[in-house]
Amino acid sequence: MFGHVMEDLTPEEIAAASQLYAPLADRVRELVAATVLTEVPAPDVAKAIQLIEEATALLGTKAVEGSFGVRWTPDGKRRTWGNAIVGLRNPIAPPLDIRQRGDLTYADVVIGPQYEGPPTLVHGGIIAAMLDQVLGDAAVNAGVPGMTGTLRIRYNRGTPLGPIRVQSAVDRVEGVKTFVSGQVIVDDAVTVEAEGIFILPKAVRDLGDNPPPGILAPGD
Ligand SMILES: CCCCCCCC(=O)SCCNC(=O)CCNC(=O)[C@H](O)C(C)(C)COP(=O)(O)OP(=O)(O)OC[C@H]1O[C@@H](n2cnc3c(N)ncnc32)[C@H](O)[C@@H]1OP(=O)(O)O
Numbered sequence: 194m195f196g197h198v199m200e201d202l203t204p205e206e207i208a209a210a211s212q213l214y215a216p217l218a219d220r221v222r223e224l225v226a227a228t229v230l231t232e233v234p235a236p237d238v239a240k241a242i243q244l245i246e247e248a249t250a251l252l253g254t255k256a257v258e259g260s261f262g263v264r265w266t267p268d269g270k271r272r273t274w275g276n277a278i279v280g281l282r283n284p285i286a287p288p289l290d291i292r293q294r295g296d297l298t299y300a301d302v303v304i305g306p307q308y309e310g311p312p313t314l315v316h317g318g319i320i321a322a323m324l325d326q327v328l329g330d331a332a333v334n335a336g337v338p339g340m341t342g343t344l345r346i347r348y349n350r351g352t353p354l355g356p357i358r359v360q361s362a363v364d365r366v367e368g369v370k371t372f373v374s375g376q377v378i379v380d381d382a383v384t385v386e387a388e389g390i391f392i393l394p395k396a397v398r399d400l401g402d403n404p405p406p407g408i409l410a411p412g413d
Pocket residue numbers: 325326327329330339340341342343368369370390392393394395396409410411412
């Protein structure tokens with residue numbers, strides 16, 4: 194399917210790529226936070242711009258066009274390393290390390306200053322994006338995956354920057370629709386609640402009873 198790429202890589206090659214690119218994304222994530230907060234003098238800012246331009250040019254000498262997509266290996270393992278919320282190679286991603294315990298899908302993450310909306314609080318759109326991903330992963334983990342059809346969010350109170358939990362669980366399944374609810378939790382208090390409807394798209398349904406495994410699954 195469009196955006197899905199098969200790569201003939203061994204587990205060792207994937208591990209090596211992970212060790213190579215995860216620190217790159219980490220450093221750029223730190224750079225973004227430093228860019229928001231720095232108060233160094235103008236010449237130092239100019240110097241930083243020059244260094245960043247050099248790094249960007251270096252990385253751009255060889256790069257894929259468009260987006261990273263979903264990369265598959267012949268053993269059925271896949272990587273969504275470009276994903277905006279969980280992507281290992283994406284410095285925009287907080288990133289969320291999404292886990293599963295029983296019926297609960299959750300991620301514990303520290304939200305940095307680059308995600309600020311109201312002063313000292315997490316931007317509501319960032320919260321929505323994280324909930325979208327974690328609710329979607331709950332549908333995947335329950336074996337009833339889908340794309341987000343509807344996502345309703347209720348912001349009960351501000352969510353402070355810093356450590357938060359984003360969690361979700363499947364409520365029920367009706368045909369091709371999976372109903373999922375979730376919360377953002379800070380210090381044992383729910384700051385945000387969400388309800389989502391995740392729909393197995395017609396294009397996937399048309400593939401029959403045996404679509405490619407994990408086609409809508411979250412990435413590693
Ligand atoms: C890697 C994945 C991890 C997931 C985390 C990330 C989640 C995302 O960010 S996904 C990106 C954001 N979402 C999108 O881009 C989705 C865009 N929308 C679409 O592709 C389609 O509208 C889609 C797939 C939602 C539904 O299309 P399609 O499969 O053709 O639906 P259709 O056959 O008309 O309807 C199927 C059922 O769903 C219902 N339905 C259709 N659209 C919606 C909707 N938006 N909301 C609620 N219900 C809907 C229909 O009423 C119908 O219900 P019933 O079976 O009871 O009659």
